[in-house]
Amino acid sequence: MYSELVMKHFSDPQNVGVIEDADGVGKVGNPMCGDVMEMFIKVKDERIDDVKFRTFGCGAAIATSSIATEMIKGKSLDEAVQLSNKAVADALGGLPAQKMHCSNLAADAVRAAIEDYWSRQKGAKDEAVQPEG
Amino acid sequence: MEQRSVIYLDHAATTPVHPQVVEAMLPYFSERYGNASSLHTLGREAHQALEQARADVAGILNCSPVEIVFTSCGTESDNLALRGAAWMNRQRGDHIITSSIEHHAVGHTCEQLERNFGFEVTYLPVDEHGLVDPAAVERAIAGTTVLISIMYANNEVGTIEPIAEIGEIARNHGIAFHTDAVQAAGALSLDVQELNVDLLTLSAHKFYGPKGVGVLYVREGLEILPVLTGGGHERGLRSGTENVAGIVGLAAALKLAEERREEESQRLRALRNRLVGGVLSSVGHCRLLGHPDSRLPNNASIAFEYVEGEGILIGMDLEGIAASSGSACSTGSSEPSHVVTAMGVPPDVARGSLRMTLGHENTEEDVDRVLEVLPGIVGRLRAMSPLYPG
Numbered sequence: 001m002y003s004e005l006v007m008k009h010f011s012d013p014q015n016v017g018v019i020e021d022a023d024g025v026g027k028v029g030n031p032m033c034g035d036v037m038e039m040f041i042k043v044k045d046e047r048i049d050d051v052k053f054r055t056f057g058c059g060a061a062i063a064t065s066s067i068a069t070e071m072i073k074g075k076s077l078d079e080a081v082q083l084s085n086k087a088v089a090d091a092l093g094g095l096p097a098q099k100m101h102c103s104n105l106a107a108d109a110v111r112a113a114i115e116d117y118w119s120r121q122k123g124a125k126d127e128a129v130q131p132e133g
Numbered sequence: 134m135e136q137r138s139v140i141y142l143d144h145a146a147t148t149p150v151h152p153q154v155v156e157a158m159l160p161y162f163s164e165r166y167g168n169a170s171s172l173h174t175l176g177r178e179a180h181q182a183l184e185q186a187r188a189d190v191a192g193i194l195n196c197s198p199v200e201i202v203f204t205s206c207g208t209e210s211d212n213l214a215l216r217g218a219a220w221m222n223r224q225r226g227d228h229i230i231t232s233s234i235e236h237h238a239v240g241h242t243c244e245q246l247e248r249n250f251g252f253e254v255t256y257l258p259v260d261e262h263g264l265v266d267p268a269a270v271e272r273a274i275a276g277t278t279v280l281i282s283i284m285y286a287n288n289e290v291g292t293i294e295p296i297a298e299i300g301e302i303a304r305n306h307g308i309a310f311h312t313d314a315v316q317a318a319g320a321l322s323l324d325v326q327e328l329n330v331d332l333l334t335l336s337a338h339k340f341y342g343p344k345g346v347g348v349l350y351v352r353e354g355l356e357i358l359p360v361l362t363g364g365g366h367e368r369g370l371r372s373g374t375e376n377v378a379g380i381v382g383l384a385a386a387l388k389l390a391e392e393r394r395e396e397e398s399q400r401l402r403a404l405r406n407r408l409v410g411g412v413l414s415s416v417g418h419c420r421l422l423g424h425p426d427s428r429l430p431n432n433a434s435i436a437f438e439y440v441e442g443e444g445i446l447i448g449m450d451l452e453g454i455a456a457s458s459g460s461a462c463s464t465g466s467s468e469p470s471h472v473v474t475a476m477g478v479p480p481d482v483a484r485g486s487l488r489m490t491l492g493h494e495n496t497e498e499d500v501d502r503v504l505e506v507l508p509g510i511v512g513r514l515r516a517m518s519p520l521y522p523g
Contacts, residue, residue, distance in 0.1 A: 031481040058443035
């Protein structure tokens with residue numbers, strides 16, 4: 001039921017792990033009723049310099065996480081934030097219908113990580129403007 | 134012996150048809166193809182085979198041949214038992230008692246009887262091991278109760294229910310009692326007198342027989358309404374031309390399963406204990422699901438924390454091992470197994486469940502191969518899991 005590419009990313013997932021000093025972290029999902037994905041990014045010159053993930057979920061969840069990291073690595077933040085769950089599924093050669101909803105959260109995790117980075121940047125800027133805050 | 138490419142550990146899902154069973158069935162496809170209702174020689178041959186199969190099955194169930202109804206599968210037998218008894222007794226009462234861990238063939242049929250036919254259904258809880266409490270069955274009985282249906286052994290976790298005890302309670306209250314014995318054949322006694330049951334479901338493909346044929350035992354004197362109406366086959370309880378080849382296969386398979394039942398159960402229990410013991414001692418954060426003792430001899434159901442069952446299944450499949458999971462992801466539903474959650478296992482742990490069910494062709498080498506690869510598969514998934522504390 002899974003494409004060869006899904007099986008490849010499940011068997012040999014890319015960019016698994018944690019970035020301890022990440023610039024942005026995105027965590028989506030809920031273990032009680034769905035999958036959980038964690039995405040860590042390092043940003044350099046407004047580009048994704050490095051990315052790692054951890055996922056609790058089925059084969060599709062692991063494969064979508066893995067390919068999503070490959071799709072955004074080196075991309076500008078503005079490009080990476082546009083990544084859609086559908087684009088991730090398409091890149092894998094499609095997913096079984098019942099997996100489209102529950103296990104296709106990788107783009108959401110990417111977006112959450114980038115938004116986390118932006119909100120940290122904003123916080124730092126606000127602090128710089130109002131040091132006496 | 135031909136080389137097996139797969140280690141098959143999914144016998145609760147289905148089993149390979151025994152070569153002797155295939156042999157018994159073969160003449161009934163193209164040589165003795167008569168309709169068992171026809172008067173001519175070919176018809177009589179088919180009829181004779183059908184009645185011999187009925188007598189053989191009745192012998193094993195310790196009942197009379199007229200009490201054996203052949204159906205197309207376990208699901209049909211469950212449907213006939215539940216709908217048949219409920220509809221027939223609608224004037225007398227509208228209450229059904231069942232458990233919260235039944236196969237969907239019973240569970241979803243009860244839900245439909247509730248939703249569309251105005252019945253009221255009590256779904257009894259189970260304890261942490263998946264056991265139904267007979268005292269709870271008795272407490273649930275009302276003046277309007279017309280049917281009790283509790284499975285003999287659970288398909289996911291293998292827990293064996295106290296059927297004889299529940300049957301006695303049902304009998305004392307004059308209520309029809311059905312049991313889905315689909316998982317029990319070949320492992321447990323099917324003596325309907327000892328079990329105190331009025332209706333009992335079997336499915337051939339679970340005991341090395343063919344798919345597409347089942348049995349419903351219906352105690353003489355118990356009136357049920359047919360679900361399939363037509364030419365009045367099977368004492369009018371199941372119309373439709375009999376699947377003679379399939380029925381011959383079912384009877385042959387049941388005889389073989391019964392002959393080797395005790396010896397094979399002992400062998401499988403030893404293999405299963407080696408498997409469960411090996412997994413529990415080599416993989417941390419996991420637990421055996423179901424009852425520690427009162428369980429089917431071939432069932433090893435284990436929940437692994439911090440991982441999803443489907444990942445384990447794919448990992449095993451890549452190693453040439455076929456197993457199953459109660460995990461939602463592998464079944465395409467959005468909820469984890471109703472059986473495992475009914476036992477009080479938290480949903481996130483239930484999602485890491487793995488069911489390995491051993492069978493006739495499995496050996497100690499198969500078990501050792503699983504023990505060789507499973508810790509690595511779980512370990513790899515845990516290393517990827519944000520939930521794993523490390």
